[in-house]
Amino acid sequence: MVGAGIGGVTAAVALQRCGWEVTVLERAAALGEVGAGISVWPGAAAVLNDLGAKGIDQAAALSGPTGLRKPSGRWVVAATHLGIDLPVMIHRAQLHDLITAEFGPAVTVRTGYTVETVTQDDSGVLVNGSLRADLLVAADGLRSVIRTALYPQYAGPQYSGYTAYRGLADVKANDGGETWGPAQRFGIAQLIDGRTYWYATANQPAGQGGDLAAVIRRYGNWHDPIPQLLASTDTALQNDIYDLPLPLVPFAAGRIALLGDAAHAMTPNMGRGACTAIEDAGALAKHLTATPDLVTALTQYDAERRPAATQLVKRSRQIGRMGQLENPVAIGARDTLMWVGGGVARGAAALRRKR
Template sequence: MKAIIVGGGIGGLCTALALQQAGIEATVYEAAAKFRGLGAGVGLAANAMQGLQRLGVMDDVVARGKQLEALVIFDEQGQVISNMDTRRLSNKYGINNFVIHRADLHEVLLSHLKPGSVELGKRCEEVKQQNDQVQVLFADGSHATADLLVAADGISSVVRQQLVPDSVPRYAGYTCWRAVIENPGVEINKMISAETWAPEGRVGIAPLQDDKIYWYACINAPQRDEKMRRMTPEKLARHFERVHSPVEAVLASTSQEQLIWNDIADLKPLKHFVYGRVVLLGDAAHATTPNMGQGACQAIEDAVVLAQCLQQEPVLSNALKKYEKRRKARTAKVIQLSRTLGEVAHWRNPLLGKIRNTLFRAMPRFITQRQMEDLYRVDF
């Protein structure tokens, strides 16, 4: 069998690796002319690490990132709202609460693919299906033909837009900046992933290897707001100046070139992931807001499950139906829970914020851990 994978992100590369290990010829077609060392940090929970272990790359990934011990949410004054020790879950489900620079993860995945598996500068324009073949047409006038096409081309997937025109990204109501920087000399807890919920917005800080810091900041704003587009690190720092340290210092120490900005959006859960010989995967199928840190994790799961289904079912249509059945409900639940969590975290009314914080502090720890365990129990 021969497979075309449209999109060379985490989901696309993991899929290529999984299919190649299953004995399927797989080639990735990426729109970008070259892979740049851009991107920010990415968190990988136990479910993703189990997937990477299945793919045989976990040890190399672990060598490039950092495992943390807790997920801690603070209020604007630095008082703890929620503190989830992730060590017990790591003991039960394997490496968990792991952070890595996205470019490093990308590099590891690329290094494990067969030579010549990735073609760059191939922007998908159209997909055609005929009889027992699927063909993709590229903007440069070339084309490729295979038995199966995996669309892993992100939330704005060209393939999905062709197949499901009414499936468009839903704005979540807030916009986000991210960066990876050298620690400017501030003191942070190097064993936790920290997030702060404040009336001004939300800020996350996580340590990476080599004394680097991955941070993100989210603010409620209109979609595609020009003021937000022109935001600088200095302006962001002033916006969060009343929030506990070292938030202001971290933001202010970022250069404009390091700053990545985008509005946050997700997809309304789709009725189908499979359309003939075309299968949607990762953000192209079930883009979620980043509030549960499950975007990349679910894409990695997709890759492992798809390869398993193709190995277990000799008839392609049956294999793809099985993939859709295993992935639809789980990813839809992540989309909904993540969107709800983001809405609650972004309450701007100070009184509502205090009520929220009080409720979270009173929540028994086993409830939060049970919710996390639901994510970490994978079916592969």
């Protein structure tokens, strides 16, 4: 296993459960995740529950309304009564910890180990010219060296045109959802530990940076509780947003499988990147268990996961483009469409409830 992000550690637990001896190679000096909140959608929560990871089943106590608002606070779409699934919101480090808590004696972790070269033949894979394995799972993220080695012609990460900020406020917000303004968005979600996770996006060139002061300048006069949340936040993380170009490369090459962002990094607009990595891990273990021939099992894994991930990359990118619109006329048309769509969805949900 190369990479001990959420994808790599989930795959390590999943492979351990079906009898593999797993070595996790991670270039960082220690295991763990930085970051703020993360959404865990039902499909990923089901995989984690199957793997025995405990603690994701307590759905966030969403006490107030959620949906889509304008910076003034006016609702465009109220989602609370649409009858749609909502994710569990959890701190990223807590999610990582509850997965690694399932590591047993079959999992060995080597931190401070950077994979630079990978070669393979019919009998196995060779890492950095010295470590041999039957199977290599590349969970080494957006800038995967293994994906680049396998597919040197593939263009690799492309910049979305916007950056994202994330932070944790030490207060409980009574509502959630997203607020869309011109070329910038702000999202609020309650974590299961009682704190409030917020995130925000803004159009800007890659590499420009940004901090909490920039967030306060941009969103500090938006509707309540945004100013209060920012006032209760110590620091903000900032990441330029990239995804991988379509078509995605195959997730299987001989005895090597790509997993998570290494295979399908997507913009975070649907909050699905890590969830898709978790689902990849479940699918990989399933095919390796069901199909004795390893190369065939990886081909089946690719056939199952690549189409699903492609759809998510595409839809996440489209949502980002809609959300980051700058032209007021286009924004007006978008908001009207969403308001009408929200009404139709609300009506359909009410009908479903009556049946």
